[in-house]
Amino acid sequence: MTCIRLTLEYDGTDFAGWQVQPNGRTVQEELERALSRLLKEEVRVHASGRTDAGVHAREQVVHFHTGKKLPLKAYVEGLRALLPRDLAVVGASEAGEGFHARFSARGKWYRYRILRTGVPHPLQARYCWQLAGPLEVADMRRAAERFVGEHDFAAFCAAGSDVRTTVRRIDACELREDGDLLLFDVRGSGFLRNMVRIMVGTLVEIGQGKRQPESIDRLLASGRREDAGKTAPPQGLCLMRVFY
Amino acid sequence: MTCIRLTLEYDGTDFAGWQVQPNGRTVQEELERALSRLLKEEVRVHASGRTDAGVHAREQVVHFHTGKKLPLKAYVEGLRALLPRDLAVVGASEAGEGFHARFSARGKWYRYRILRTGVPHPLQARYCWQLAGPLEVADMRRAAERFVGEHDFAAFCAAGSDVRTTVRRIDACELREDGDLLLFDVRGSGFLRNMVRIMVGTLVEIGQGKRQPESIDRLLASGRREDAGKTAPPQGLCLMRVFY
Incomplete structure (x- = not known):
């Protein structure tokens, strides 16, 4: 069995998120269907993590195992006709023994656009996320810096999540203005x-005072x-890169 | 009767173009329906020009006449809930006597993204327009410069068009690289x-040799x-501005 690592880009607008579910079209389902047609065998893919409905990915990473020997470029070129436009x-590469898109990931970079x-x-x-009204960006920036470091992010976790620990390490947290955009x-x-x-x-x-x-x-x-703020809408969010 | 001038932005992907037609959703139809609901009277709008199916507009200009007296911001804010997301x-302003979105236009700026x-x-x-393979941009730029000036653009007009004259004046024609993008x-x-x-x-x-x-x-x-090249696909094209 070979472990293949794929890099995906998707427009999340018309997806009900990453993970296969009974109702709604998902990225995992579309990818597994296309891979199964390409390889003529059942394929189960594992992503670096789930993205929610409406969230985009510029570089999502997945892996899967297969006994078939296809040239790597077949995954990029061959899947083109089998995947939907979004x-x-x-990218495709052969992953080393023991690679796991989720468990081998050392970090991730997300971008949110306002x-x-x-x-x-x-x-x-x-x-x-289109927002009317003034925002005090300097205050937002001062607040963002406080996320950096290792913290318990329990207040920043959707209710009902079932995880072992809510401690995470933030390595960088930046707010940048680009015309009307706030990145x-x-x-x-x-x-x-x-x-x-x-x-x-x-x-x-915080920006609204x-x-x-x-x-x-x-x-x-x-x-x-x-005690934390409202959850910002999904369409502003993009998984930019996964680090290994 | 007051003449109102509106500036529109639209994502042309899911429109069958500007002009009302029996089959397919059009920008004109959606706008007229929303305006008629807002003003509670039949409204007929006139655009600076038609855009084809799939072509976008960052600033399309239209005008219409109405006897109703609405504050101008009602056109921006009131129409928001009545128009689809795309x-x-x-912008809205009162246009002077004799203004016509199409006949008063002195020029237009289009952008095509490759x-x-x-x-x-x-x-x-x-x-x-996503294009694989190398492009000789310097050659394309030399070619683009040749469009500048007043010329008969009959070779660059869709077959079957019915216009009085195919002579047009091009004031500027530029090709710019921005990373993988060619503008x-x-x-x-x-x-x-x-x-x-x-x-x-x-x-x-020309870029392909x-x-x-x-x-x-x-x-x-x-x-x-x-004798001219193929028609590039619509999704790369955007009407950026109309000059008056």
Whole structure:
């Protein structure tokens, strides 16, 4: 059996997230169906992590095992005709023994895009959270810095998540302005369910003056989800890269 | 009667173009339906020009007449809830006597985006023509310069178009590289049906070495559509601005 590692790009808008589920079209399902047709055998893929409905990926990584011997470029070129327009395999390589897309991952980089305009912009709507009204970016930036380091992110985890530990390490957390766009880049060891979106929702409330930057410290200490901000909408979020 | 001028932005992907037609959803139809609901009267809008199915607009301009007296911001804010997600009114103003979105226009700026990568990129697929293989950009640029000036663009007009004259003036024609993206910006007095897309299709054949940059001169002289390149696909094209 060979372990193949694929890099995927997808527009999450019309997907009900990564994981196969009874209702709704998912990335995993579309990919497994295409791979099974290509390899003429049942294929089960494992991703670096699940992405929620509506969340995009510029570089999601998956692996799977197969006994078939296909040239690597067949995964990129051969799958092109078998995959829908909103999902593509952009890279393929042979992975070493013991590689696991999820367990071998050392970290991830997510980007969240906020568009600060009073009017909706259809040409950007799929990939941004459009927010009207002023945002105090300097306060948001001061707050974002407080996420860096190893913390218990229980307050930034969707209610009902079942994980062993809610401690995660954030290596970098930056807020950058690019015209009307506000780009939030966060890199860390791993992320809890909805973690980036709750971070963003909380930062936005800080930018709107509803919270102080220092409140992040209290949230990290209390671990109470109900004290944090609202979950920002999915379409602004993109998994940019997985580090191994 | 007041003449109202609206600026629209739309994602053309899921529209069968601008103009109302029996089959397919159109921008004009969606806008007229929303305006009629807002104003509680039949509204007929006139655009600066039609855009084809799949072509986007960052700033399309339309006008219409109404006897109702609404504050201008009602057109932006009131229409928001009445328009679909891929169409928005981003500006409204009262137009002077005799203003006509099409006949008063002095020029237009179109942008065509080419993404030069061997693999498809779903996050950019809606707004680019994705082209594999090398392109000699310097040759394309030399060719593009030849469009500038007043010429008979008959060779760059969709067959079957019924226009009085195929002479148009191109004021600027630029090709710019931005990473993997190749941006073709063209500004002119007016454009024939499919003109920008045939210009782009021809430039790409020049970039691929299938034609010489000088062949543009012969095309402008011959006026034969069949001698020009293929029509580039619609999703790369965006109407950026209309000048008055």
